[in-house]
Amino acid sequence: MFDEILEKFEGSPSQQAVIRLFLERGFSVNEEGRVVSGGIEIPYTGIARELDVDRRVVDSTTDAILADPELKRIFTNISSIPSLMDLAPVLDLAVLTIEVAAADEAGIVAEVTEILADRDVSIRQVLSEDPEFTDDPKLYVITDAELSGDLLVEIRELEYVRRVGF
Numbered sequence: 001m002f003d004e005i006l007e008k009f010e011g012s013p014s015q016q017a018v019i020r021l022f023l024e025r026g027f028s029v030n031e032e033g034r035v036v037s038g039g040i041e042i043p044y045t046g047i048a049r050e051l052d053v054d055r056r057v058v059d060s061t062t063d064a065i066l067a068d069p070e071l072k073r074i075f076t077n078i079s080s081i082p083s084l085m086d087l088a089p090v091l092d093l094a095v096l097t098i099e100v101a102a103a104d105e106a107g108i109v110a111e112v113t114e115i116l117a118d119r120d121v122s123i124r125q126v127l128s129e130d131p132e133f134t135d136d137p138k139l140y141v142i143t144d145a146e147l148s149g150d151l152l153v154e155i156r157e158l159e160y161v162r163r164v165g166f
Contacts, residue, residue: 026080097165103131
């Protein structure tokens with residue numbers, strides 16, 4: 001799906017950058033063509049400055065989104081969720097990062113969380129990057145407890161796991 005969205009902007013790398021930012025941050029486009037996060041409007045100038053593009057690129061991207069029924073359906077309904085990953089050091093949480101060989105296989109999250117549950121590890125949040133939105137998707141598990149080395153080894157030995165980080 002991500003590739004299909006970007007193809008619609010293949011003639012404009014700047015508009016593709018805007019689309020990537022919207023998807024990464026969960027920014028929506030409302031019916032008036034304004035970029036929003038929830039009910040908060042995000043000025044085009046701020047987006048343009050972040051991407052080092054002209055403000056008009058953001059404006060033309062939102063116009064294109066609203067003109068395309070499929071894009072409109074996606075970008076008027078997208079939303080963001082808060083992530084504890086960056087807060088983990090401040091809140092004394094642990095972040096387990098798991099890279100897998102085939103991120104679109106069924107049961108990855110279930111198996112990893114089952115291993116943690118079997119060891120009475122409380123999970124605060126699980127974030128899974130969508131294999132359609134990133135080339136190297138990862139699974140992030142944020143926990144209250146420090147994770148033992150043998151637990152990390154057990155997860156690392158799962159057949160689909162390429163790498164485990166802590």
